[in-house]
Amino acid sequence: MPTPDAITVAVNGQPLQVARGTTAAAAFALASAPCRLSTTGDPRSGVCGMGICFECRAIVDGVRHVRTCQLPCYDGMKLETQQ
Amino acid sequence: MTHAEVLIVGAGPAGIAAATAAARTSRSVLLLDDNHAPGGQIWRTDSLAPNPRDRHRDAALTSLQQSGAQLLFNTRVCDAPAPGILTTLSGEAITHIEYDKLILATGARERLLPFPGWTLPGVSGAGGLQALTKGGFPIAGKRVVVAGTGPLLIAVAAHLAAAHANIVCVAEQATLTQMAAFASAIASSPAKIWQGIKFRAQLRGAPYHTSTWPIAALGDTHLTSVRLTDGSRTWEEPCDYLACGFHLVPNTELASLLGCTFNGDFVAVDVLQRTSIGNIYCAGEPVAIGGLDAALIQGEIAGLAATDQLQQAQALHQRHATSLQRFVTRLEAAFRLRPELLTLAHPEDIVCRCEDVRFEQLVPYTSWTAAKLQTRCGMGPCQGRICGPATQSLFGWKPTSVRAPLSPVPVSAFIQFDLRTPTAPQEIP
Numbered sequence: 001m002p003t004p005d006a007i008t009v010a011v012n013g014q015p016l017q018v019a020r021g022t023t024a025a026a027a028f029a030l031a032s033a034p035c036r037l038s039t040t041g042d043p044r045s046g047v048c049g050m051g052i053c054f055e056c057r058a059i060v061d062g063v064r065h066v067r068t069c070q071l072p073c074y075d076g077m078k079l080e081t082q083q
Numbered sequence: 084m085t086h087a088e089v090l091i092v093g094a095g096p097a098g099i100a101a102a103t104a105a106a107r108t109s110r111s112v113l114l115l116d117d118n119h120a121p122g123g124q125i126w127r128t129d130s131l132a133p134n135p136r137d138r139h140r141d142a143a144l145t146s147l148q149q150s151g152a153q154l155l156f157n158t159r160v161c162d163a164p165a166p167g168i169l170t171t172l173s174g175e176a177i178t179h180i181e182y183d184k185l186i187l188a189t190g191a192r193e194r195l196l197p198f199p200g201w202t203l204p205g206v207s208g209a210g211g212l213q214a215l216t217k218g219g220f221p222i223a224g225k226r227v228v229v230a231g232t233g234p235l236l237i238a239v240a241a242h243l244a245a246a247h248a249n250i251v252c253v254a255e256q257a258t259l260t261q262m263a264a265f266a267s268a269i270a271s272s273p274a275k276i277w278q279g280i281k282f283r284a285q286l287r288g289a290p291y292h293t294s295t296w297p298i299a300a301l302g303d304t305h306l307t308s309v310r311l312t313d314g315s316r317t318w319e320e321p322c323d324y325l326a327c328g329f330h331l332v333p334n335t336e337l338a339s340l341l342g343c344t345f346n347g348d349f350v351a352v353d354v355l356q357r358t359s360i361g362n363i364y365c366a367g368e369p370v371a372i373g374g375l376d377a378a379l380i381q382g383e384i385a386g387l388a389a390t391d392q393l394q395q396a397q398a399l400h401q402r403h404a405t406s407l408q409r410f411v412t413r414l415e416a417a418f419r420l421r422p423e424l425l426t427l428a429h430p431e432d433i434v435c436r437c438e439d440v441r442f443e444q445l446v447p448y449t450s451w452t453a454a455k456l457q458t459r460c461g462m463g464p465c466q467g468r469i470c471g472p473a474t475q476s477l478f479g480w481k482p483t484s485v486r487a488p489l490s491p492v493p494v495s496a497f498i499q500f501d502l503r504t505p506t507a508p509q510e511i512p
Contacts (some may be wrong), residue, residue: 049214
């Protein structure tokens with residue numbers, strides 16, 4: 001049963017329940033999915049946590065290059081690893 | 084076009100103190116930040132867990148709320164197209180903000196140095212892992228090595244321990260002698276030593292190694308262990324996360340774009356926090372890495388000075404300048420990088436994470452500009468904010484001119500707005 005404060009997002013197509021207030025970067029970490037693949041194909045995740053390094057950028061609801069560390073999840077958000 | 088008599092960029096402690104001091108004069112004060120809440124990094128709130136009470140933060144935020152300053156979040160500055168005007172980006176909307184006085188309180192970021200495996204998921208900045216945890220990632224039960232250098236390491240380890248992480252160890256590259264000198268020096272400040280004692284108690288028995296640094300992060304698609312050394316002995320610590328940062332570097336890109344004069348890596352200011360440009364002030368880490376107390380005091384001085392409360396500003400400066408400067412000097416001495424840290428990267432290790440530029444590709448070049456042109460180092464979306472300080476440490480390269488936009492702007496925003504026509508500004512609905 002979803003708790004009142006839980007919302008559901010999708011990480012690479014897999015549904016994931018997260019607490020309201022969770023950042024999209026944390027949702028990727030919870031799903032053990034990288035935020036992006038580097039130009040040579042290596043998995044990467046957020047490094048600086050403050051919107052500077054751009055390693056946490058991913059595809060959010062179809063929009064590429066979104067920094068997920070500064071973005072709170074909302075119900076129905078679709079997160080995809082950016083290739 | 085939005086207009087503010089005093090515009091403040093950055094809502095960390097320095098920006099909050101500046102906005103509060105300035106808004107008390109009933110002038111129109113606008114405080115903007117690219118995060119979704121005030122506090123900067125040090126006062127970032129935990130989105131899930133109840134936040135421990137912090138007297139300083141709570142008092143500062145209450146004063147800010149009562150001051151009458153307007154707050155604008157999720158907004159970043161991308162250009163300074165003409166004197167008295169900044170261009171900002173919020174989502175895909177570009178707006179011009181006009182100001183009479185501008186206060187830069189843009190804070191600092193962690194210095195990250197390349198070493199084998201540093202790009203593996205599970206390896207992040209020290210503050211980076213703290214931010215992820217505050218953003219709702221449950222760190223409880225995870226094994227964490229905290230490494231690098233600087234006072235941030237203890238603060239991060241304490242925070243993660245309080246969130247029930249299993250802190251494997253803290254590896255501080257500074258020597259015990261350096262750390263002891265620093266600890267005894269800050270003992271003269273009651274608030275700081277109290278913080279230190281509290282943090283040590285909160286480490287819950289995790290080993291705190293001095294003269295110890297990481298030489299490799301190991302794992303396939305995620306970190307599984309960290310190789311540490313004290314210069315003579317090398318060992319591996321199995322872990323899930325490595326929180327690793329090498330002290331701080333100032334965020335000075337906006338000051339540079341505005342044409343402010345620099346003193347080395349820092350923005351040059353006078354006793355009233357005025358930069359070389361008459362109506363632009365700067366406070367906090369961009370002026371010198373001096374910590375929370377300096378940020379609060381300099382922010383207040385800037386806010387007072389920008390609103391013509393010169394006597395109060397000068398009095399604050401006279402009361403605190405000497406002790407703040409002493410603390411800056413002590414931080415520098417305590418957390419100076421040991422030379423071994425500059426030889427950690429192997430030829431095949433990535434230095435520029437955005438463009439996957441390897442160490443060996445950079446070796447033939449003698450300047451930042453040449454390396455950029457030939458290898459694309461520093462040409463990715465972070466615009467050299469991570470690899471720039473790294474190559475400055477590794478090769479002594481000085482970053483060259485900063486150009487607009489300060490961070491990537493979506494093409495859709497460009498289409499809606501001409502960045503270079505501040506004389507005919509349009510509000511994007």
